[in-house]
Amino acid sequence: xxxxxxxxxxxxxxxxxxxxxxxxxxxxxxxxxxxxxxxxxxxxxxxxxxxxxxxxxxxxxxxxxxxxxxxxxxxxxxxxxxxxxxxxxxxxxxxxxxxxxxxxxxxxxxxxxxxxxxxxxxxxxxxxxxxxxxxxxxxxxxxxxxxxxxxxxxxxxxxxxxxxxxxxxxxxxxxxxxxxxxxxxxxxxxxxxxxxxxxxxxxxxxxxxxxxxxxxxxxxxxxxxxxxxxxxxxxxxxxxxxxxxxxxxxxxxxxxxxxxxxxxxxxxxxxxxxxxxxxxxxxxxxxxxxxxxxxxxxxxxxxxxxxxxxxxxxxxxxxxxxxxxxxxxxxxxxxxxxxxxxxxxxxxxxxxxxxxxxxxxxxxxxxxxxxxxxxxxxxxxxxxxxxxxxxxxxxxxxxxxxxxxxxxxxxxxxxxxxxxxxxxxxxxxxxxxxxxxxxxxxxxxxxxxxxxxxxxxxxxxxxxxxxxxxxxxxxxxxxxxxxxxxxxxxxxxxxxxxxxxxxxxxxxxxxxxxxxxxxxxxxxxxxxxxxxxxxxxxxxxxxxxxxxxxxxxxxxxxxxxxxxxxxxxxxxxxxxxxxxxxxxxxxxxxxxxxxxxxxxxxxxxxxxxxxxxxxxxxxxxxxxxxxxxxxxxxxx
Numbered sequence: 001x002x003x004x005x006x007x008x009x010x011x012x013x014x015x016x017x018x019x020x021x022x023x024x025x026x027x028x029x030x031x032x033x034x035x036x037x038x039x040x041x042x043x044x045x046x047x048x049x050x051x052x053x054x055x056x057x058x059x060x061x062x063x064x065x066x067x068x069x070x071x072x073x074x075x076x077x078x079x080x081x082x083x084x085x086x087x088x089x090x091x092x093x094x095x096x097x098x099x100x101x102x103x104x105x106x107x108x109x110x111x112x113x114x115x116x117x118x119x120x121x122x123x124x125x126x127x128x129x130x131x132x133x134x135x136x137x138x139x140x141x142x143x144x145x146x147x148x149x150x151x152x153x154x155x156x157x158x159x160x161x162x163x164x165x166x167x168x169x170x171x172x173x174x175x176x177x178x179x180x181x182x183x184x185x186x187x188x189x190x191x192x193x194x195x196x197x198x199x200x201x202x203x204x205x206x207x208x209x210x211x212x213x214x215x216x217x218x219x220x221x222x223x224x225x226x227x228x229x230x231x232x233x234x235x236x237x238x239x240x241x242x243x244x245x246x247x248x249x250x251x252x253x254x255x256x257x258x259x260x261x262x263x264x265x266x267x268x269x270x271x272x273x274x275x276x277x278x279x280x281x282x283x284x285x286x287x288x289x290x291x292x293x294x295x296x297x298x299x300x301x302x303x304x305x306x307x308x309x310x311x312x313x314x315x316x317x318x319x320x321x322x323x324x325x326x327x328x329x330x331x332x333x334x335x336x337x338x339x340x341x342x343x344x345x346x347x348x349x350x351x352x353x354x355x356x357x358x359x360x361x362x363x364x365x366x367x368x369x370x371x372x373x374x375x376x377x378x379x380x381x382x383x384x385x386x387x388x389x390x391x392x393x394x395x396x397x398x399x400x401x402x403x404x405x406x407x408x409x410x411x412x413x414x415x416x417x418x419x420x421x422x423x424x425x426x427x428x429x430x431x432x433x434x435x436x437x438x439x440x441x442x443x444x445x446x447x448x449x450x451x452x453x454x455x456x457x458x459x460x461x462x463x464x465x466x467x468x469x470x471x472x473x474x475x476x477x478x479x480x481x482x483x484x485x486x487x488x489x490x491x492x493x494x495x496x497x498x499x500x501x502x503x504x505x506x507x508x509x510x511x512x513x514x515x516x517x518x519x520x521x522x523x524x525x526x527x528x529x530x531x532x533x534x535x536x537x538x539x540x541x542x543x544x545x546x547x548x549x550x551x552x553x554x555x556x557x558x559x560x561x562x563x564x565x566x567x568x569x570x571x572x573x574x575x576x577x578x579x580x581x582x583x584x585x586x587x588x589x590x591x592x593x594x595x596x597x598x599x600x601x602x603x604x605x606x607x608x609x610x611x612x613x614x615x616x617x618x619x620x621x622x623x624x625x626x627x628x629x630x631x632x633x634x635x636x
Contacts, residue, residue, distance in 0.1 A: 334469025397427025
């Protein structure tokens with residue numbers, strides 16, 4: 001407290017110098033789960049000129065309102081709009097269409113997708129997808145538990161029959177089975193928490209999130225765990241308890257429940273197996289679709305070169321010598337070209353008003369102010385025309401437009417040589433480039449205009465370099481920075497392909513998580529099939545022995561006992577494949593550019609499940625079929 005510090009990135013825009021700041025307060029560390037992250041708070045009134053702070057056209061400020069009464073939000077929105085009109089923040093043509101919308105802070109991260117947010121947003125739809133997948137995995141586990149509980153319960157049929165005979169009520173039996181289920185689930189819950197704590201570092205690295213893993217000190221997580229356990233108890237415990245408790249005492253004592261009761265639950269159990277197989281197909285196909293879409297995003301030609309491009313920000317304290325710095329960069333061995341611009345593909349591109357000279361009503365379009373090397377540095381392809389001449393050499397603006405601009409502003413006619421007004425500046429269209437994806441592939445192609453402008457206005461630099469000279473170019477850039485800006489810290493360099501990979505990190509993580517969940521589901525399905533196949537083989541062991549004695553081959557026995565699994569698989573394919581198609585198609589709607597669902601993916605999903613199920617069940621059945629009939633029938 002009270003000490004004076006200097007921050008390397010801090011500039012007093014009133015003097016252009018690096019100021020000294022006095023520490024007047026210390027606050028607690030911010031929670032990691034907030035978009036409002038910062039290291040220092042600095043007063044804007046001690047940084048910017050008064051006239052700059054009073055200028056209503058600045059749009060770099062994030063404004064937060066504390067409104068105690070939610071009922072007043074609409075009134076505040078209208079008041080802000082009225083102020084914007086009064087102070088002419090909105091141009092005349094915007095007054096009829098513009099509106100002010102306040103967003104609750106809690107909704108910013110997941111529920112909004114506005115441009116130029118303070119921090120990168122999440123996507124609530126991906127949260128829903130992961131929750132749904134987690135629910136599917138729990139459902140598959142519950143189906144396994146139900147089937148195995150019923151099978152195990154039928155082995156206890158004599159116990160149930162005897163307990164009923166000596167006076168146990170059905171309600172007492174239900175509570176007994178539910179109690180046994182609860183003990184298993186409770187121990188499973190404790191084990192899951194323990195495993196979660198052990199795997200915490202791996203999970204945080206895998207998800208890229210700061211996970212609140214202290215379950216017992218977090219009421220919300222604790223309640224969620226209790227809710228999940230209760231839901232599984234209801235889902236997995238009630239049906240087996242209800243089935244086993246209604247068993248006829250005489251049937252239980254005489255046949256172990258393997259006659260009437262077995263037939264009664266067989267249909268339900270097979271329905272559960274079909275549901276399990278359908279969910280497995282859904283997750284397997286979903287994994288394939290997510291993987292194919294991500295591969296498409298990473299491999300699609302964007303219409304410009306994003307590899308072997310370094311980018312850096314030209315902050316206000318560097319703009320004065322930007323031309324000298326750019327010339328110094330061109331001298332570095334391995335550098336192919338250098339350009340400066342206000343915006344870079346992959347970052348948010350600014351919106352400006354644009355209109356034809358003969359029209360009065362402008363429309364909003366994307367605009368990048370750039371020098372004459374921009375198109376060549378990024379490897380864009382000209383349809384016609386040429387690049388800019390040296391900025392301002394002709395005394396007027398020059399524009400390069402993409403093909404989408406031709407359709408949006410020129411009705412598809414050739415715009416070369418045509419006058420255009422961009423943000424109040426009148427100039428001529430000198431070139432047309434092919435459409436290129438300057439945003440992520442979540443967005444449709446938009447009209448874009450490149451404008452030549454004085455070098456002092458640019459905020460970013462881009463360097464195209466030879467791949468074998470990466471290290472030398474990096475060192476050369478820092479050396480050039482120290483030569484031109486000896487009093488400033490080293491320049492911050494990023495690689496454009498890394499930036500685009502970062503833009504798709506949510507999809508990358510989703511792909512990894514879906515694959516993991518898919519593997520877990522297949523393993524759970526495998527364990528369930530093992531249990532059911534083992535029980536089926538044991539129940540029909542005498543039948544198999546008799547058939548084998550009468551001359552049936554192992555192949556015939558294998559076909560006989562596997563037939564039911566094949567039928568269930570076929571029914572699961574009929575139900576699971578359409579569901580997988582509709583859900584994956586819904587997810588793909590979030591992308592302007594997307595793969596078309598391929599029937600081969602659905603076939604592969606069903607085939608993968610079929611191989612897992614039949615391999616597992618056939619192994620169990622084959623072991624039974626190879627057993628010596630005398631061993632099975634010797635007790636008869």
